[in-house]
Amino acid sequence: MVKNRNLKYLSAFVTVKRGGENMQPRERCWIVGAGAVGSVLAAILHQNRTIETCLVGSSVHAKEIQKNGLLFQIVDHKQSTVPVRVISPDQVPILEKRDIVLMTTKMPLLDRTLLWLRPRCGPEVGVIALQNGIGPEEIIAHGLDRPVDRGLVFFGANSPSPGKVRYFPGTIRLRPSAVTETLCNLLKGSAVKCGLAKNFREMEWFKLAINCIANPFAGILNAGNRQIAQDVLNPAKELVLSEVRRVAEAEGVSIDITVKEMNRYLDSDNVPSLKADLDREMPTEIDVLNGAVIHLGKRHGISTPINRLLVSMVKFLES
Template sequence: MTQSLKVAVMGAGAVGCYFGGMLARAGHEVVLIARPQHVEAIERDGLRMETRMFDEHVRLAASSDPAAVKGADLVLFCVKSTDTESAGALIRPHLAAGTLVLCLQNGVDNADRLRAVLPGTAVAAAVVYVATEMAGPGHLKHHGRGDLVIEPSTRSDSAAQALVAAGVPTEISANVRGALWAKLILNCAYNAVSAIAQLPYGKTVQGVGVVDVMRDVVAECLAVAKAEGVQVAGDVHVAVEKLAASMPNQYASTAQDLARGKPTEIDYLNGLIVKRGDALGVPVPANRVLWAMVKLLEGKAAAA
């Protein structure tokens, strides 16, 4: 086994529980910093990991206190993009000098925003490809994939080695910005549509005209990326076509948030494309409509 790490997961929802749970199964010392209902269930029964490969209860620590990051070699930073700065400020006093904070978040600018809050701390962006949900308190359900692309840093190699040994395919890439944009474009194509319709990916693409809307969204995103000087990784059109087939039963995180009456990350997905498109003079009407519709539903859920 690789050297045992002390790992803290800040914002242990579905993504954090999956990767933290995989590291705990491999023998690393893991603490999940999560909401009280999850902490209570995990302390009592362990984290139930119902994955495509196994279904078991994994024993690991859980806390609702951000101070639980103290002494961690690796922090998996998994909070919503709306909470990046506030959560970063909560953990800042407790981070050790040699800690690596790995951003496992949607959007393209979280690592930069976090570096501003955590000066002197090693922060690396990561692109996350996993379909998961919390099926109940302390109960993780895994629907597919589970791999990471990590930005190079002084401590990325040891983190990647630990993740690979734990069964998490992990690649270190010099073009994480391009990979983050590729993931952003996938999210822009699927998240709002899944959220508005409250349907999983496989059903959304069967809707009349939806594939054409998604194609328009992708074209706008690529135009904004080009204006930004970003070299988007891979063939995004092919990736968008394949996603519904690879995760047909997955609801977008935006759809899950709306269904629970929680704020979404739409401002950091289609909303970011709108913001950057306006600043750069790139027309983005399809993204603007999807962003506006989700914001409308978000407001409706908040009022209810």
């Protein structure tokens, strides 16, 4: 999604030492959601020989990886083929204490995912929600009837064609727990920097603010990150950010980012996922991004007309 810049939100995290006393040993990692983010994590975790990694999905992209391997490219590096293991949801066994599940399923597809996953999750499985938006772990916890941990993806990923994924290096920030500490240790020394966030709630709103601009702008304008970062769009970005900031403050969170700083985050060749979803005629996540700002704004009596405008325009493009 964004480049890793040295703002306080991304620098405020706890470095995890390998083998921490709270760490739960895991032997298998199941990445549920074979999109761009899930594919990147599968490729990177595949390099860790201490855990068996499996990507779960049944899309055309997943089937191409299953057949020919994942064509994986870190931006500015050569492409390589990674023999990622892929299985369909019906092939997932009963999961137990030795398993960790990374939820990367897009939010519009989450309900049907939870239907097949719930009967397969034993009581000691570690589950981490990595989706966009505010509070997806609460939805997943309700659907699975179990506690769920939470993480935020601060890296870019896109799939230009089935079986291929491009990775724009960045970070993952996790809400501290024994399960998320385990993931940090699994990713230690890899191409994805990972840490436990001291200020997770603020970071969650920080990412939402960026997504509420980058994603709808990309879809409506048919543009990539670098185009969205242009100063000519700054007045529109200011209006969106002002509404998000007011709602966040009503929720007890201060968002300390300027449009100029946001433009630096967006200055890459990545393409926001909402545009990719529209290009593939798939449902977007607009309801959990700008839609979440509208919903929470209503709760606090805060008007959000600019976010309403963006949602209505994206809904038109979806239809």
